[in-house]
Amino acid sequence: MNWTAIGMFLLFVVFTLGVTRWAALRTRSASDFYTAGGGLTGMQNGLAIAGDMISAASFLGISAMMFLNGYDGLLYALGVLAGWPIILFLIAERLRNLGKYTFADVVSYRLAQTPVRLTSAFGTLTVALLYLVAQMVGAGKLIELLFGISYLYAVMLVGVLMVFYVTFGGMLATTWVQIIKAVMLLSGTTFMAFMVLKHFGFSTEAMFASAAAVHAKGTAIMAPGGLLSNPVDAISLGLGMMFGTAGLPHILMRFFTVSDAKEARKSVFYATGFIGYFYLLLIVIGFGAIVMVGTEPAYRDASGAIIGGGNMIAVHLAQAVGGNLFLGFISAVAFATILAVVAGLALSGASAVSHDIYACVVRKGKASEQEEIRVSRVATLVIGVLAIILGLMFESQNIAFLSGLVLAIAASVNFPVLFLSMFWKGLTTRGAVAGSLAGLVSAVILLVLSPVVWVNVLHHDKALFPYSNPALFSMSAAFLAAWAFSVTDRSAQASEERGRYLAQFIRSMTGIGAAGAAKH
Amino acid sequence: MTPSHIESISNHPDFQQLVRRKRRLNGSLTAAMLVIYYGFVLLVAFSPSTLGQSLSGGVTSVGMLVGVLIVLLSFALTGIYVYRANNVLDPLNDKVKQECAQ
DSSP states (O other): OOHHHHHHHHHHHHHHHHHHHHHHHHOOSHHHHHHGGGOBOHHHHHHHHHHHHSOHIIIIIIHHHHHHHTTHHHHHHHHHHHHHHHHIIIIIHHHHHHOSSSHHHHHTSSSOHHHHHHHHHHHHHHHHHHHHHHHHHHHHHHHHHHHOOOHHHHHHHHHHHHHHHHHHHHHHHHHHHHHHHHHHHHHHHHHHHHHHHHHTTTOHHHHHHHHHHHSTTGGGGGSOOSTTOSHHHHHHHHHHHHHHHTTOHHHHGGGGSBSSHHHHHHHHHHHHHHHHHHHHHHHHHHHHHHHHTTTOGGGBOTTSOBTTOGGGHHHHHHHHHHHHHHHHHHHHHHHHHHHHHHHHHHHHHHHIIIIIIIIIIISTTOOOHHHHHHHHHHHHHHHHHHHHHHHHHTTTSOHHHHHHHHHHHHHHHTHHHHHHHHHOTTOOHHHHHHHHHHHHHHHHHHHHHSIIIIITTTOOSSOSSOOSOOHHHHHHHHHHHHHHHHHTOOSHHHHHHHHTHHHHHHHHHHOTTOOOOOOO | OOHHHHHHHHHOHHHHHHHHHHHHHHHHHHHHHHHHHHHHHHHHHHOHHHHHSBSSSSSOBHHHHHHHHHHHHHHHHHHHHHHHIIIIIHHHHHHHHHHTOO
């Protein structure tokens, strides 16, 4: 049992529950619940977006990858980061101008509500639940290790706290939990990177030189080493990471929590800055750990393996630079990170159920705000229970595989249709539905046939699909299906939908008629 | 928005200028980012040794500098966009909104 870590984590929980109570008193309307009343500033929202991206997976996973392979770890970091400028240039402001609570608002803006909302909600729920499972499994393992509590209790604790934040505090609590955690994580990693640089006399050359001197791969850790050796795989992975981010429902929802397009723009600017800064720190942490953790026998077990597995590198480094107190802090931050991310995911899933399915499809827009919020709370509870059950069922699944699956699916199901609905006049309801389904089906089938599943999980000899990332092919399939089913759609409804594009285009460009912030 | 209102906005010269400017800014910055990132990915795929070269005789490689530069360039491009949008596009957008108010 690590009592410092447990103490610090309890402090975080008590504080965030206080925030949740404060938020609950301010959450009355549907707009409060889904988008924190649309009143966050660009800086606050930028921190929250950065918080969503710098998850435990990237903090522990990427530093571990750098420790193991050196430069290759950086390739992942850059793929995630490079997506943000593109999101800013292409979709951030248009999303804010067109939508209100969910990205389905945008896709269904000029299309038939029922089929488009149902497919978008289906896409949102698929992505949110899979991502939740990946986070839950990671959380359970991590907490088991850091705090010495069993996997079952760890998963249940995460599930219960997540439901608490979301049902009572809505988006306001979810966002502030994320902001608090982002500040904690950024300060913690800044301190770690500073101490590492201090160790090497503030010379990165000295740091890289000592890392190369003690690493088994020598100076090869300073160059790309085969992670992206196949050009098709490289581009496919790049596409998946870049546009997968732009298809994650809990990220897209963040564009509706600011008052207007200008604040949406600012939030991406700040988010890109924070994410970039974080990854620069990770280079120092990863390479510093090669020397400061890798050469220290205390962090290895009898067989020479890192205690707790490869993902514990950053945690060991915390102990090396700041002693047990700082180790406790970083452990608590890692736990907090998972909580903040799962809360956002649960909220995006719940809003797909309550806003898209219940309010817009079942009740055809006639539900009162209170009814909508009530359904949302029930949905959060159900999602929480499902996440716990699935987390227990998938305990032994490989998390890297699950997260890869989520990004590839998000890039294929949500992004192409969202993009076309904003940029292409010709998109019709039939095309949008066909595009989503084609993206989903092709992404899942190609993943199953890829080496990751067909060989590693199902233990066949040879993969039927040679590439490990399907994004290049499944995104193309989605775009192609959306295009083909739209241009061949000669119905009267389709020509009406094309006719409504101009009004949508004017609103997306100028913000005339856009939903504003709630007045309090 | 009524059909006649839509018509009048879409034919308004300021609106057309706004659309043209937005497209130019968004298009050129998107292209720049894609070239930077996929240029890097292709370099990784086809010529990893270029990135592995020593930067100035030491251990620090060219690739490390390129990685840091990509981070800084991503941030710089979003900065350029925010600056241009705040100072050029927003005033024009406000003008369109004012002139086309019903």
